[in-house]
Amino acid sequence: MVDGPGARVRAAVVGTGLIGGSVLLRMHAAGVDVTGWDPDEDTRRRARRMGVPVPDLLVEAVADRDVVFLCGPLPTLPATLVEVAAMTGDRCVLTDVGSTKEEVAAFAATRGLTDRFVPGHPMAGTDRAGLTAAGPDLLTGAAWVLCPAPGPATAAFRWLAGLLVDLFEARVVPMSPAEHDSAAALASHVPHLLAGALAGAVQRAPLRDAILALAAGSFSDGTRVAGTPAERTANMLLGNRQRVLRELAEVTSFLDDLAVALHAGDAPALTARYDEARASRLALRDRRFDAYDRRFPLDGDHVAEVSWLYELGVAGGHLTGLRVGADTVSYTARRPAAD
Known part of the structure; x- marks a missing residue:
C-alpha cells in the first residue's frame, strides 16, 4: 500500500458493472492512476472508449497496484480474490463491494489474506445494470461499510477508509462482517x-x-x-x-x-x-448527528481501536475523516444525536 497521503495512488477495478464501473469512473475523473478489467470483451472495449485504460489480461490490470477493488458477481468473489492476491504484492490492499460480508471474510482468513483484504459494501445503486448505467457520481456521499480486523489488518483499513473519504466523500461505516x-x-x-x-x-x-x-x-x-x-x-x-x-x-x-x-x-x-x-x-x-474525534496508538494489537469502530457502526455512526500521525491515528466521527 502507499505510505502516506501525499503518495500517488495506483488502483485497479476488477469487474466494471454498475458499482465497479462507478468506482472506476470516479477514480478516473479524480485523476487517479486507475486501470479496469472485466471478463466481458465488449465491456472492456466500452470502458476504453470512455478513456479508461483497460488491458485485455487481468494480470496486466492489477500488477503493481496499491489497491484493487473486486466488483464481480458475488459467487465469483472467492475465486477472484485468490487469483488477484496471487498477482499482487503483499502491500496491495484488496477490497470488494459485495452485498454480504461474513462468508467472504471467513474465506479470506482461511487463505491468509486478512492482513490486506478489507471487506466492503457501498450502500448505493440503481435499478439498472452494467457499465452503461455506471456514473462517476453514483457513490458520492454514500454510506460505505468497511469491516476492519485487529492486528496488521488495521493498517489496511485505515488507509482504505481515508481513500474512500477523500475520493468518494464516503460516510465510512465500520462494522464486523456478521453485524453488517x-x-x-x-x-x-x-x-x-x-x-x-x-x-x-x-x-x-x-x-x-x-x-x-x-x-x-x-x-x-x-x-x-x-x-x-x-x-x-x-x-x-x-x-x-x-x-x-x-x-x-x-x-x-x-x-x-x-x-x-x-x-x-x-x-x-x-x-x-x-x-x-x-x-x-x-x-x-430527520436524523441528527453529533461530531467528535477519537485517537488511538498507531502500533499495538488494535483490539480497542477495532472494538470502538464496531461500536460506532452498530450505533448508526460513521467516519468522515482520519489522519495517521507519527504515533497515533485520529478519527473524525459522527453518531446519531440523543433524542
Whole structure:
C-alpha cells in the first residue's frame, strides 16, 4: 500500500458493472492512476472508449497496484480474490463491494489474506445494470461499510477508509462482517423481497395495465429494486439466506398485525401500527448527528481501536475523516444525536 497521503495512488477495478464501473469512473475523473478489467470483451472495449485504460489480461490490470477493488458477481468473489492476491504484492490492499460480508471474510482468513483484504459494501445503486448505467457520481456521499480486523489488518483499513473519504466523500461505516450481514438483511435484502412480491403480484393481476396506469410514487418507490437484474438479486438473497429469512419473519409478523386489525375493522390498532412505522420513517429523514474525534496508538494489537469502530457502526455512526500521525491515528466521527 502507499505510505502516506501525499503518495500517488495506483488502483485497479476488477469487474466494471454498475458499482465497479462507478468506482472506476470516479477514480478516473479524480485523476487517479486507475486501470479496469472485466471478463466481458465488449465491456472492456466500452470502458476504453470512455478513456479508461483497460488491458485485455487481468494480470496486466492489477500488477503493481496499491489497491484493487473486486466488483464481480458475488459467487465469483472467492475465486477472484485468490487469483488477484496471487498477482499482487503483499502491500496491495484488496477490497470488494459485495452485498454480504461474513462468508467472504471467513474465506479470506482461511487463505491468509486478512492482513490486506478489507471487506466492503457501498450502500448505493440503481435499478439498472452494467457499465452503461455506471456514473462517476453514483457513490458520492454514500454510506460505505468497511469491516476492519485487529492486528496488521488495521493498517489496511485505515488507509482504505481515508481513500474512500477523500475520493468518494464516503460516510465510512465500520462494522464486523456478521453485524453488517444482519443489518443489511433488513436495510437492503428484505426490501428486495417485498419489492419483488408487490411488482410480481401486479404482473399477475388481471387488471395489470390499469394498475400500472394508476401507479404513482408509492408504487414506484416500493418496487424500484424489483427492476434490478434477477440473477444479481438471487445471488444477494442466497448469500445471506438465514438472516434474510429471520428478518422476513419479523416483517411478516408486523404485516400480520396490520392484516388482523384491518380484518377486524380496528381503526385504533391500525393507527397505532402506522404511528410506529411512521416513527421509523421520520427517524430516517430527520436524523441528527453529533461530531467528535477519537485517537488511538498507531502500533499495538488494535483490539480497542477495532472494538470502538464496531461500536460506532452498530450505533448508526460513521467516519468522515482520519489522519495517521507519527504515533497515533485520529478519527473524525459522527453518531446519531440523543433524542
